[in-house]
Amino acid sequence: MYTVVAAKQLSEAVFRMDILAPEIARKRKAGQFVILKIDEKGERIPLTIVDSDTGRETITIIYQVVGKTTAAMSALKVGDAFQDVQGPLGNPTHIQVFGHVVCVGGGVGVGVIYPITKALKENGNRVTSIIGARTKDLIILEQEMQAASDELVVCTDDGSYGFNGFVSAVLQQIIDRGEKIDHVFAIGPVPMMRVIANLTRPYAIPTTVSLNPIMVDATGMCGACRVEVGGKTKFTCVDGPEFDGHEVNFDLLASRLRMYCEDEKRSYEKHRCGSNGN
């Protein structure tokens, strides 16, 4: 069992949780993820390890309530436990001295880009970060990102906080200023990553994205998480989760993410009705 030692609501639908997992806490590196399963009847879902504390032997995850499992997770209290936490999984982010790096995070994807940003900064890169959300209340990890970056720009789609507009507009401004960018990391919803990759392609700025396809085992035995990169099929769980954004087939990724839409709705409905009934 993997006990929840801290749980906090960050915004309307985004939650942060610290889970006791000593070995994973010791071993994990930026860019890696875990598979969690709440109980016997639960499904296995992948979530990025946002942070770890080897002293407290915990890992931190940040998740958005989008369906049954994440809703059930948000109801877990300190002292409750997950039946299974498997990890660390996936390849760690390739961290090196690139020079000037721009880290772009959208929505709950900021939780995924935060550990990478931190590692890039700690390794001597100059880091400009751009984070965005629909509205002010949905911005997460602003202070942490501030601390991990040389410069941080916060954007909201509705202009309720910071820059009024998409993260891509801020990136375009930086490029237009003629500032040299050696590498871009972009993590967030599929449409956002696609826009950023399309933006940097004509300037030949190397762009790394972290993909979030459907996963089951996450050890390379099933291919549920297969994506197309440079025309070749790759398994995100063992070959990724990070890939060259200029080579990723985002249409296929978006399409495959919709595969269980109906079932997901059904499961969530059943869960909510059950909760209301109590």
Next chain:
Amino acid sequence: METEPKKEKREKIPRQAMPEQAPADRIRNFDEVPRGYSAETATLEAKRCIQCKKPGCIEGCPVDVRIPEFIKLIAEGDFIGAARKLKETNSLPAVCGRVCPQEDQCEKFCILGKKGEPVAIGRLERFAADYERDTNQVVVPEKAKPNGRRIAVVGAGPSGLTIAGDLVKLGYEVTIFEALHKAGGVLVYGIPEFRLPKAIVEAEVDYLRGLGVKIVQNALIGRIKTVDELFEEGYDAVYLAVGAGAPVFMNIPGENLNGIYSANEYLTRSNLMKAYRFPEYDTPIVRGKNVAVIGGGNVAMDSVRTALRLGAENGYIIYRRSETEMPARIEEVHHAKEEGVQFKLLTNPVEYIGDKNGWVTGIRCIRMELGEPDASGRRSPVPVPGSEFVIDVDTVVVAVGTMANPIVPSTTPGLDTNRWGYIVTKGESGETTRKGVYAGGDIVTGSATVILAMGAGRKAAQAIDAYLSGKK
């Protein structure tokens, strides 16, 4: 002249059939198809065994089950004694009795099979193990005193479970590291409930825990820790039994469309995650009306029979050779036919067709004919030009084989693999190119059978014991 009448009496007993769920009923549930022998039937069948002085059947068993001895105990009505006899050499008899291809193993060498039908060894093994479990008479046997040596086993499939059982009985402290959240490997994620109930696997795994085997789940070796780190932690030897679990796709156009699964994913969702009980269980699975399974092995049969139970109106097997070449067990092909599976033989997919939402709607196939025998002796299929046609489908399961998963070999320096990624071992001992590291099962041989993986575990246990006994 005294033996003569006895012999006559024996031959009067025909091989006892095993009752089964009727096809029309069973395609609506995931319950086990064969129901097993009753005590009376088992006793009758056991009496057919002529107790050979030099039994051929044992030669055919990769884990050396004392076959005539356990069968004699059943014939005498000592069912518990029979179960204990089985467990002296086989830690998973309820599993083996169900999934071993006995026709190619023990029963192939049964002397009665020369003239008539062999003794139903598998069914008797299943009966004894089930009887012991169902009557709550499973006990933990005596084992050797702890010898202070620690063994790490990587992978809790049939090979890893077997070696763990063997070594723990010899006094070793054994820890199995399993990547998934449940132990059993293919027994829990691959073979469906209707062939091997998961409660039985769990009971046999619990028996090993009772013996003192420690199982650490959610531990993917290569990521959480490497083989080198296992030695640093004080393990004296490591056995790699990670299987050949990486799915093979055909790399034809459209293979990543929605609705197209690897057999591993399809079966893992259904078996391990119990998606057939969605939404009671949280994991979903596509319940197609027209489901095609590509391939002709046992995994293909398991997949297509699962599809029928998930409500498919048409379940197709698409196989590029003819029925004679099909690698699946005859019994499984027979079960599939009884259940209404449609066989599209000498047929091969060349492309998947999808709709605007990215879902598969059809398979473009080409007819094949058999050419000259290839190196393996099988006649290779050759496409017939101009014979393409389309089969309408909404779900596809690709069951054309699996290959080695590279995570452990790629994180273990000095561990040699062959060009397909399988671990190279010296002979049958399982000794690898790394000192103290042994390997067995599918990660050495490529996809084979449960019992062969168990046999490899048995031999490696002996080799590890010899290695560590020699080491002061």
